Amino acid sequence: MVHFTCTGCLLDDMAAAAQLSYLSDLRNPDFTSLIACCLGQMDANLYSLRQWQEAATYLLGEHFLFTSPKEAKRKILDALYEKEKQKLNSFTIE
Numbered sequence: 001m002v003h004f005t006c007t008g009c010l011l012d013d014m015a016a017a018a019q020l021s022y023l024s025d026l027r028n029p030d031f032t033s034l035i036a037c038c039l040g041q042m043d044a045n046l047y048s049l050r051q052w053q054e055a056a057t058y059l060l061g062e063h064f065l066f067t068s069p070k071e072a073k074r075k076i077l078d079a080l081y082e083k084e085k086q087k088l089n090s091f092t093i094e
């Protein structure tokens with residue numbers, strides 16, 4: 001279980017929950033699975049839809065329009081899991 005304090009800033013809370021030193025570490029592919037794990041345990045409704053949209057843009061590098069915080073959280077998680085899957089699939093066994 002990840003413990004975090006809701007400060008009202010989604011990106012800051014994500015970085016704190018993952019115990020990352022810098023906000024920019026949220027974009028580091030080495031932390032994708034950790035970030036997804038932390039994000040999965042966060043309550044979507046603690047943050048505004050706007051914050052979720054900004055987080056999606058920051059994390060995924062694309063602009064999104066969601067209809068609810070819950071939808072945004074799900075889409076971000078799906079994208080993070082897909083990134084992690086692609087990273088794992090890129091390893092070759094010789």
